[in-house]
Amino acid sequence: MKLWDETVSKAKVRLYMDVPLNGGAVITPSADDAHYMLKVMRMGVGDHVALFNGKDGEWLAAITQASKKSLTLTANEQLRPQKNDLDVWLVFAPIKKARLDFIAQKATELGVSGIRPVMTRRTNVGRLKDDRIWANAKEAAEQCERLTVPEVMPACALDELLANWDPARKLMFCDEELSGSAAHNALQKVSRKGLAGPWAILIGPEGGFDDEERALIRKQPYAVPVHLGPRILRADTAAIAALSIWQVALGDW
Amino acid sequence: MKLWDETVSKAKVRLYMDVPLNGGAVITPSADDAHYMLKVMRMGVGDHVALFNGKDGEWLAAITQASKKSLTLTANEQLRPQKNDLDVWLVFAPIKKARLDFIAQKATELGVSGIRPVMTRRTNVGRLKDDRIWANAKEAAEQCERLTVPEVMPACALDELLANWDPARKLMFCDEELSGSAAHNALQKVSRKGLAGPWAILIGPEGGFDDEERALIRKQPYAVPVHLGPRILRADTAAIAALSIWQVALGDW
Numbered sequence: 001m002k003l004w005d006e007t008v009s010k011a012k013v014r015l016y017m018d019v020p021l022n023g024g025a026v027i028t029p030s031a032d033d034a035h036y037m038l039k040v041m042r043m044g045v046g047d048h049v050a051l052f053n054g055k056d057g058e059w060l061a062a063i064t065q066a067s068k069k070s071l072t073l074t075a076n077e078q079l080r081p082q083k084n085d086l087d088v089w090l091v092f093a094p095i096k097k098a099r100l101d102f103i104a105q106k107a108t109e110l111g112v113s114g115i116r117p118v119m120t121r122r123t124n125v126g127r128l129k130d131d132r133i134w135a136n137a138k139e140a141a142e143q144c145e146r147l148t149v150p151e152v153m154p155a156c157a158l159d160e161l162l163a164n165w166d167p168a169r170k171l172m173f174c175d176e177e178l179s180g181s182a183a184h185n186a187l188q189k190v191s192r193k194g195l196a197g198p199w200a201i202l203i204g205p206e207g208g209f210d211d212e213e214r215a216l217i218r219k220q221p222y223a224v225p226v227h228l229g230p231r232i233l234r235a236d237t238a239a240i241a242a243l244s245i246w247q248v249a250l251g252d253w
Numbered sequence: 254m255k256l257w258d259e260t261v262s263k264a265k266v267r268l269y270m271d272v273p274l275n276g277g278a279v280i281t282p283s284a285d286d287a288h289y290m291l292k293v294m295r296m297g298v299g300d301h302v303a304l305f306n307g308k309d310g311e312w313l314a315a316i317t318q319a320s321k322k323s324l325t326l327t328a329n330e331q332l333r334p335q336k337n338d339l340d341v342w343l344v345f346a347p348i349k350k351a352r353l354d355f356i357a358q359k360a361t362e363l364g365v366s367g368i369r370p371v372m373t374r375r376t377n378v379g380r381l382k383d384d385r386i387w388a389n390a391k392e393a394a395e396q397c398e399r400l401t402v403p404e405v406m407p408a409c410a411l412d413e414l415l416a417n418w419d420p421a422r423k424l425m426f427c428d429e430e431l432s433g434s435a436a437h438n439a440l441q442k443v444s445r446k447g448l449a450g451p452w453a454i455l456i457g458p459e460g461g462f463d464d465e466e467r468a469l470i471r472k473q474p475y476a477v478p479v480h481l482g483p484r485i486l487r488a489d490t491a492a493i494a495a496l497s498i499w500q501v502a503l504g505d506w
Contacts, residue, residue, distance in 0.1 A: 109490050111482070144485040228497075229364070229506035232397040237362050240490065241497035244481075248498055253482040 014050040021056040025075040087198040089114035093205035108140035117155035169198040187249035274309040340451040342367035346458035361393035363496040370408035422451040440502035
């Protein structure tokens with residue numbers, strides 16, 4: 001982290017770009033990114049930007065050409081090598097706009113590798129814009145110094161999700177009706193049994209899963225039901241709390 | 254929780270009112286609360302509301318008189334007895350509006366007993382409206398079925414805060430520069446030593462505490478420095494994450 005702090009002064013702007021990054025790579029940013037650098041951040045030739053693409057680590061790049069119509073960057077120094085993310089998804093029943101943006105941002109900050117919306121009986125949201133979730137995840141990844149942007153998976157129905165689930169991926173099921181095992185203990189018990197590996201965290205809709213849904217989830221051998229305390233939580237709060245607890249019990253905190 | 258679910262159907266509206274609550278108590282709501290019940294929720298005589306005041310538990314009250322100019326409620330059944338809260342404060346360097354509202358709401362959901370803004374060298378916010386923090390905490394308490402609204406303490410400078418600190422109150426210091434002890438372990442170590450009791454969680458400003466501030470905090474015998482993982486977190490994310498971890502390690506989760 002110290003190291004990154006030093007480079008911050010050299011490169012205040014940090015962007016995800018889906019282009020190959022290596023020493024000498026010449027990059028033409030998208031129109032949006034070019035606008036951001038030139039108009040919003042008022043950058044010009046000689047200014048630096050940090051780039052990452054999810055594969056090649058983080059690179060310092062300089063603006064080597066800028067005009068009204070085009071912008072060229074040249075990558076010249078690797079700041080950090082690529083590092084594998086923890087493999088943990090957030091699977092959540094989508095909620096209204098502002099809180100949805102918020103969940104995508106916070107889940108990214110908290111290190112998820114994938115974001116998967118799931119439609120439940122009480123999910124009260126119509127068509128979902130994957131683009132919007134992705135844009136929020138990208139911006140959060142740029143700000144929180146991640147080397148990847150989480151994968152945003154298409155929304156699907158709960159029964160379809162479970163029918164196609166890879167049983168090797170454990171599912172931390174935040175069950176509102178449960179009063180038994182506290183989240184951290186439940187997770188540590190699973191991990192003591194040597195069942196580490198890929199995980200997902202499942203958060204229900206406002207109003208909760210219905211009884212049939214809960215029964216279906218609990219029946220799955222990969223499901224690990226946990227509870228999140230005695231108070232009522234909003235879905236976005238529950239998502240952040242669950243991820244934090246997962247990070248402490250099984251992740252890199 | 255089951256019990257509360259049943260009463261939800263009887264009383265969809267749940268309000269904090271600073272009035273005595275007991276069987277037969279006659280209550281005149283504030284103009285704001287009256288407007289909310291009559292105009293927003295379109296309630297009338299015979300409709301029920303759940304009330305709490307932070308002292309007398311939760312009561313079911315009926316609207317016994319309603320006119321354009323006045324509204325009267327009569328409390329008639331205690332739904333839940335009063336329960337003591339955990340004694341944990343959130344002490345945080347205030348940030349811009351939307352995130353400030355958000356922190357007040359989430360901290361309330363996560364069960365804090367007190368909210369205390371602290372001014373640090375990098376705190377970039379002018380005059381703070383305690384009223385606004387309190388209004389957010391009140392609304393969150395009403396929604397998440399708490400029996401209290403957290404106390405909102407006036408903002409003060411960091412050195413003043415520490416100079417007047419009750420050393421019996423442990424301070425979970427979320428230290429960005431620390432890479433050593435993970436939060437949960439650090440908290441459990443303290444609690445194993447038999448040092449439970451009142452706590453506070455301290456979150457710095459965007460940009461972090463400066464070195465002198467960090468040294469000052471770490472010097473305090475009641476400070477328990479913890480770290481929150483390898484990624485950069487926004488201050489609001491850090492507050493929620495820290496509270497969740499505290500709840501699991503030492504609270505009621």
